[in-house]
Amino acid sequence: MPRMTTRKLKALETKKTLLETGLELFHKKGFDNVTVDEIAKKCNVSKGAFYVHFNTKYDIFNEKFKDIDNFYSTFQQGIPKNISASEKILMFYKAQMIYLRDELGKDLIRNVYMNAMSLTINKNHYLADPDRNLYKVINSFVQEGIENNEFKEELTTEEASVLITRCMRGTIYDWIIFGEEFDVVQEMTKFTSTILNGLKK
Amino acid sequence: MPRMTTRKLKALETKKTLLETGLELFHKKGFDNVTVDEIAKKCNVSKGAFYVHFNTKYDIFNEKFKDIDNFYSTFQQGIPKNISASEKILMFYKAQMIYLRDELGKDLIRNVYMNAMSLTINKNHYLADPDRNLYKVINSFVQEGIENNEFKEELTTEEASVLITRCMRGTIYDWIIFGEEFDVVQEMTKFTSTILNGLKK
DNA sequence: TAATTTAAGTGACCACAGTATTTGACTTTG
DNA sequence: CAAAGTCAAATACTGTGGTCACTTAAATTA
Structure with missing residues (x-):
């Protein structure tokens, strides 16, 4: 476990939010009807940030x-x-x-x-x-x-x-x-x- | 079997060419490395024409x-x-x-x-x-x-x-x-x- | 043969996953 | 503490499957 700096904590928080929001949206609307942009926007974060934490949209699932x-x-x-x-x-x-x-x-x-x-x-x-x-x-x-x-x-x-x-x-x-x-x-x-x-x- | 008019024959010919060219390209370069545009272009036909004959790229396979x-x-x-x-x-x-x-x-x-x-x-x-x-x-x-x-x-x-x-x-x-x-x-x-x-x- | 209908084909366009480049705040080092 | 380095995040971009409104030529009807 690497030492937790402020930045790393914030990044982890972002990832967690993206994951939870993604799951929630997929559940509500179905995987194919949710865009990566939509997930990012709902987390007040850019699409680029999504791809810092996940390699593909599938990764959420x-x-x-x-x-x-x-x-x-x-x-x-x-x-x-x-x-x-x-x-x-x-x-x-x-x-x-x-x-x-x-x-x-x-x-x-x-x-x-x-x-x-x-x-x-x-x-x-x-x-x-x-x-x-x-x-x-x-x-x-x-x-x-x-x-x-x-x-x-x-x-x-x-x-x-x-x-x-x-x-x-x-x-x-x-x-x-x-x-x-x-x-x-x-x-x-x-x-x-x-x-x-x-x-x- | 519907009566074969000139137009229908030509359409059938187009479809056949698209199919054969598609298979050939998929075989040569792999499915993911071939675009529908590329298949159409090689058949001297527009991408739209492809979708007259096939519903999806997968349909070739x-x-x-x-x-x-x-x-x-x-x-x-x-x-x-x-x-x-x-x-x-x-x-x-x-x-x-x-x-x-x-x-x-x-x-x-x-x-x-x-x-x-x-x-x-x-x-x-x-x-x-x-x-x-x-x-x-x-x-x-x-x-x-x-x-x-x-x-x-x-x-x-x-x-x-x-x-x-x-x-x-x-x-x-x-x-x-x-x-x-x-x-x-x-x-x-x-x-x-x-x-x-x-x-x- | 002229008018009308049909459908193959066109090409600009869109949506959206994924990428390349840049920015700037935080962390590390000396 | 200041310079150097790092990395989360932003932004603009690309590639491609698929769509849509339209054109045009052939077929059908009168």
């Missing part, structure tokens, strides 16, 4: 999306010990989908998922970062499942974990491209239990 | 992408009769991934998949159109598998087909967001066989 890691940690503590690895994964995914749907919202997820695809991201997007908490959580469940003889050992822990998280991304992608009748919680459960079945002995 | 339906038809004819439904699906997917990778290319697929997510598509994108040949092909394989007692009947034919095509979209999404070392053919096989395992009795 990306930043918020990372909150999900906190969700993971708090969720993991409340999970029962006496259920199978599969059940843990299903519980975890179900809670996560409810969180995405009700807390973050489809508009945010759409934009995070779109942004992750864009070529102009030089480094890997957070979504594909193997150090994400998500991968650690799933990995530990899978490991447990293999140790308990619940899952077969055809695939490595890492390979199985990738497939399980791919289930999630695939379902979320479908949630975005299919119409309103798509029930992301139910579809996630259906898809993931089938994959887990395929991994079982 | 979308149109080409639809060629994949022809691929499906020709592929289906050469498939052996005496293998299981699962094997047919795996063969089909493998051939399709090779086609995507080597014929259409990742840049095209990225843009089709991105475009499908955008909110401004009023109707469903082609990718999510249930009348696509893809869904018919997979549906027939699944039906066969259920009739042969290869797959369990927990899920309806439609539900199982959706899951199987979701495997494909999920893998392609990962192909796009993960780095260069991602082997789309191998990953597709791994993911799909696990799902098929989960569907088997």
Whole structure:
């Protein structure tokens, strides 16, 4: 943590205001109907200042999306010990989908998922970062499942974990491209239990 | 088929030229490095004319992408009769991934998949159109598998087909967001066989 | 064949994300 | 404390996808 000078504090304050105002406007009007100018103006700051703190308009949503890691940690503590690895994964995914749907919202997820695809991201997007908490959580469940003889050992822990998280991304992608009748919680459960079945002995 | 007047013929010729020139330039320089103006200019036509024939820049790639339906038809004819439904699906997917990778290319697929997510598509994108040949092909394989007692009947034919095509979209999404070392053919096989395992009795 | 309708094509224009350059207040250094 | 350096912020600008009002030539109708 660098020493906090007056200037740095003020900059941090600006960033925070931009972030909160951006989220609020996106929520109210939808991502595509909000301009960077509008966010800046509402913060009494220039557009240039926005780009001091964020690389793209998407970054507002990306930043918020990372909150999900906190969700993971708090969720993991409340999970029962006496259920199978599969059940843990299903519980975890179900809670996560409810969180995405009700807390973050489809508009945010759409934009995070779109942004992750864009070529102009030089480094890997957070979504594909193997150090994400998500991968650690799933990995530990899978490991447990293999140790308990619940899952077969055809695939490595890492390979199985990738497939399980791919289930999630695939379902979320479908949630975005299919119409309103798509029930992301139910579809996630259906898809993931089938994959887990395929991994079982 | 409407009667072909001189004018309609000329318009069709313009559209064809725009399409071919667009594809050529996208292939040569990458989608993001080609402007609509550039395509139009190379066809000796104004940018406005481009938008008479296409709704968005993406449409060039979308149109080409639809060629994949022809691929499906020709592929289906050469498939052996005496293998299981699962094997047919795996063969089909493998051939399709090779086609995507080597014929259409990742840049095209990225843009089709991105475009499908955008909110401004009023109707469903082609990718999510249930009348696509893809869904018919997979549906027939699944039906066969259920009739042969290869797959369990927990899920309806439609539900199982959706899951199987979701495997494909999920893998392609990962192909796009993960780095260069991602082997789309191998990953597709791994993911799909696990799902098929989960569907088997 | 003359009048009317249709639609392909034009080109100036707009909106808006992102960039390059400059400014000046704050911080660091000697 | 003064000079030098830094960096948040401002401003003007660019590039590009897409739009709109209009033109013009071909097609249709009378």
